[in-house]
Amino acid sequence: MDNLTNQQHKILVLDANQRSALASVRALGDLPQLTIYTADSTSQSLAGSSRYSARYLQCPSSETDPQAFLAWLTKAQASDQFSLVLPVTEITSQLILLHHEQLPDVDLPFAPLDTVMQLADKSNLLALAKKLGFATPSSQRYDSTATLDISSLTYPLVLKPCQSTLYRDGAWVKTSVKVVKSEDELRAHLARADYLKNSAFMIQAFIPGHGAGVFCLYHQSEPILFFAHTRLREKPPEGGVSVLSESAKVNPALKILTEQLMSAVNWHGVAMVEFRIAPDGTAYLMEVNTRFWGSLQLSIDAGANFPKHLVCLALNLPCEAITPYRTGQRLRWLLGDVDSLYLFLKSNRKLSSKISRLLSFFNPFSPKTKHEINRWNDLKPAIFEFKIYLKQLLGLD
Template sequence: MEKTAVLIFDAAQRSALATTRALGKRSDIQVFTTDRHKQALAGCSRYSHQYLTCPNPSDDTQKFLNWVNDTVIKYEIDFLLPVTEVTSRTLVQHRDALPPCKLPFADIDTLLSLSDKSALNHLAESLGVPVPFSQYCQRASDIDHDAISFPCVLKPALSKVLVDNQWLETQVHIVHNAAQLQQLTEDKVYFNNHPFMVQQYIDGHGAGVFCYYQKGEAKAFFAHKRLREKPPSGGVSVLSASAPINPDMEKHARALLDAVNWHGVAMVEFRVSADGTPYLMEINTRLWGSLQLAIDAGVSFPELLFDGEYKTLERHRGFKEGVQLRWLLGDVDNLYLQLKDKNLSTSEKLNAVGTFLTPKFSNRRHEINRMDDMGPFWFELKHYL
């Protein structure tokens, strides 16, 4: 049986490992993995046929594109699947310069209409999707200081910007006073040369909806809740569980993705206020960190992306709720940070230890360490130690 050659980028990411396993298990696919490192997490998987080292797209876009062009021809690659923003935007923007191969993303203008947070906010307002009160600025001098209530959020329109053929990473900042606002706008170049917003701070918790669309039609939705994070105050999920989809969030996600005739995956992120209102934060137009949980619960987004480029798909029907996913070494970090936190009492620290050690024998899987594919775990453990 002839196999379709798939090149999965950003192999150091956990989402790339989940993608490699999901596609590499299929008899009709041969997976190649790549990243800028000599070896990477997904490249250690038994489901990666071959690992290739590529130039860093953040350092030199053209060198990276030349490498992709040569690699596609040399290995007869049929399908490209990036999992980070820089790689996906680079490939989508230069799609026409690459040899013929599948790339499961919308065109660059559509992609930017969602990944550009300022443009997305305007779209959401026109559709009646709740957004925080926002000022739209091109430079620091555009800020209306009289209209600001602290704390506020200083949010660049794009999380990555291309400057002189190199990618510059921006950052969202929570600002507590006028002096901090002035300092940030003076210190960070992306607040003077690129669009940004000054937004109302929404006191609440984060939540999201994960989606797959095929040529403007909704095909699959998924949701989860975070049980533990690193750092514990909020960050990367280290223990999560599949959960029912909030109907308001799904409605808002549909409105936004329908409006741009979306194609591909999207993670629509909200912040839910105390009164239960979900305020739109951003949309990530790529695969996400906790991807393995969706796959374990019954929604294999990598396979939807692959199959959706070759045939019309049926609407995916549901998923199993209550499935847990644990990133073991990330959870170790969570425990360590709690134990060294001087603001936690001894009883709270003992509770954290007990919670960490309590086994769960059903509906929980580990993200990296899997008995049928332990190579990535040994690689991660070596670097962790």
């Protein structure tokens, strides 16, 4: 790769309807050496609406039409000669890594597929964690539902597919982790989750407590950047996607565990390492997401600019020095927060809780809170998102 820092580079940010794609485009927008292209399967997109996207390309869906997507990417790379391609979803990144031989000119700032699957495959991760001496939930692996003896199980339990996405016969299947509280609930879930009939999964003990994560960037096995945040509100309210979050200090003990894990696989790229903290303080390793995360914009606002450091390192570009990021910085995904409020108010919670939640939603904006999509210097993504939201609300989509 050319070491000249004044060379102009074209990069392609894929999965442009993802909030993490928009955060990446905005984070990279002030680098004068870059021309940013964006792409997704819709005629318009969230990140493609940004003023930092020089050109938007509509492409086949990597999820529903993967072979057509690969053919499109081959032609796009030959035509535009991208210095770097940046997918932000697990499906797109794994698809490209799976077919790297037919995409020899496509450069990704990620580890090879074998390394990725050491962490992304939860049974491989569990074996590695045990080898490293990490605390892990009691688990039993099954190759299919045919080998599962339901009568021997105790509840609650966690049914965890070994992979969050499965690539079978040229198509993708999304899986889900399920906390199961009874045999009837388990049977109902197994009947719905048809993919479990012929794919590996684990039955794990349920660990009470709370979740904690460490976000990291590595470059050729070297740790570059770490970040942590606290989820303040989620959609759905009982646990899900973060709609209001706050930057926090990285827990030193969790950072040590993360470094041990990433060093063991010679990691390269970004990742989110998830732990479950039990009431006694034990940190159980749960899973690793080998991609950018939904609340990426929060780390950027706080001063931990993962996309910029990732791209600068990959392209040998000068980048600002890494300094301690700000804690207490908040990020709000407004329309996600609206959905979360609606779900909270329609639940069977106490009236006092609903009033408190309503008041917190309409609290005066804190100077430490920024809106994820709504930015005065880049308004078009917010307008695009609102139009899509309104169409879905009115059933016009």
